[in-house]
Amino acid sequence: MAFAYYKRLTRRQQGIYRRSNETPAVPLPNWRSLRPITRRLGEVLPDGDRGRVQEICTELLDRMADGLKIRRARILVLARRPSDETEELHGCYTPAPEGGHAVIKVWMRTARRNQVVAFKSFLRTVLHEFCHHLDYVLLGLGDSFHTEGFYRRESSLFHQLVPATRV
């Protein structure tokens, strides 16, 4: 953890940050039935059909949320990543407003060359944004930080969804 960063957080945020580190994994009760969906995503993604990719991502995230018995998040799959000179945006998460839906946005094409993103990194992005959702609705953290625990949870989802031989 970057200690200087941590020290700049408010006391409440520091509490959330520490709690975020306490959960290293999120076991998916229905991981077996999710693997075929993930496999399909890997097959369809290279074709670059945004509508199909969004359909499969929606199915995947809905089934993960249902398995965990939490509120679903909407996912929007968009085409080319927004960027400036130094960075490109892979995805983003907006927590649910009062009475509304949480929204995940992910981009499936690179900023520079407009190429479809590789399966593994695309899935990582989807799961990364879903982990922000989990921080709010599963862990009840009230804020979502990129802690070591956060990245462990992201990895734990990835390894449940993708058999080791495909990594």
Ligand SMILES: [Zn+2]
């Ligand atoms: Zn993030």
